[in-house]
Amino acid sequence: QVQLVQSGAEVKKPGSSVRVSCKAFGGTFSSFAISWVRQAPGQGLEWMGGITPVFGTTKYAQKFQGSVTITADGATTTAYMELSSLRSEDTAVYFCGVGSLDGTSEYWGQGTLVTVSS
Amino acid sequence: DIQMTQSPSSLSASVGDRVTITCRASQGIRNDLGWYQQRPGKVPKRLIYAASSLQSGVPSRFSGSGSGTEFTLTISSLQPEDFATYYCLQQNSYPLTFGGGTKVEIK
Numbered sequence: 001q002v003q004l005v006q007s008g009a010e011v012k013k014p015g016s017s018v019r020v021s022c023k024a025f026g027g028t029f030s031s032f033a034i035s036w037v038r039q040a041p042g043q044g045l046e047w048m049g050g051i052t053p054v055f056g057t058t059k060y061a062q063k064f065q066g067s068v069t070i071t072a073d074g075a076t077t078t079a080y081m082e083l084s085s086l087r088s089e090d091t092a093v094y095f096c097g098v099g100s101l102d103g104t105s106e107y108w109g110q111g112t113l114v115t116v117s118s
Numbered sequence: 119d120i121q122m123t124q125s126p127s128s129l130s131a132s133v134g135d136r137v138t139i140t141c142r143a144s145q146g147i148r149n150d151l152g153w154y155q156q157r158p159g160k161v162p163k164r165l166i167y168a169a170s171s172l173q174s175g176v177p178s179r180f181s182g183s184g185s186g187t188e189f190t191l192t193i194s195s196l197q198p199e200d201f202a203t204y205y206c207l208q209q210n211s212y213p214l215t216f217g218g219g220t221k222v223e224i225k
Contacts, residue, residue: 004204005136034212037162037216044203044205044216044217044218044219045154045156045205045207045216045219046216047214047216048214049213050212050214059212059213060213061119061213062213063120064155070142091165095161103168103170103209104167104172106152106164106167106173108161108162109161110161111161116188
């Protein structure tokens with residue numbers, strides 16, 4: 001069983017950056033595929049990007065190219081999502097999710113609320 | 119990018135009803151599709167993976183079918199705890215894309 005614990009809520013000014021962490025307890029971190037998904041208030045789920053450490057690959061949705069950076073640290077079993085040039089439209093709950101490479105297992109973090117407000 | 123069109127966007131149903139939700143992909147995605155349930159204020163929970171495989175621990179009243187471009191999630195007998203929003207997610211190619219969601223409400 002895998003448990004994901006995300007960092008706490010953040011309040012940011014427009015134009016600043018935010019980094020959200022996602023620490024994994026249990027499982028084999030290097031064998032996961034890690035995704036970041038966000039959900040704006042009252043809206044649906046939006047895939048932002050993901051990283052597969054064992055393959056050394058990172059993918060981003062085109063919408064977030066250049067503004068989001070996803071990394072993973074195997075030593076601390078922690079993934080990070082950094083979003084820059086924040087705007088009010090980036091106010092959302094940000095979720096991390098990890099899946100086994102065979103696709104049969106999947107786990108989610110509890111979500112992190114990021115509020116962008118002047 | 120692959121577009122996922124989910125229908126209906128909302129539905130009203132009664133406890134015990136059979137409910138069907140559909141997702142259509144803009145191009146073929148084999149069976150690389152998952153279905154998720156999200157209750158208000160909660161974390162999404164995957165119900166189905168690989169289009170038709172039931173996630174461990176998920177009740178058997180949930181089932182998925184389809185391949186290529188047409189997919190269906192069926193709840194055979196709706197229970198009170200099933201009132202939620204459901205999403206499909208294609209995992210065939212990057213970027214991964216969600217359907218717009220189906221809100222299942224109590225009639």
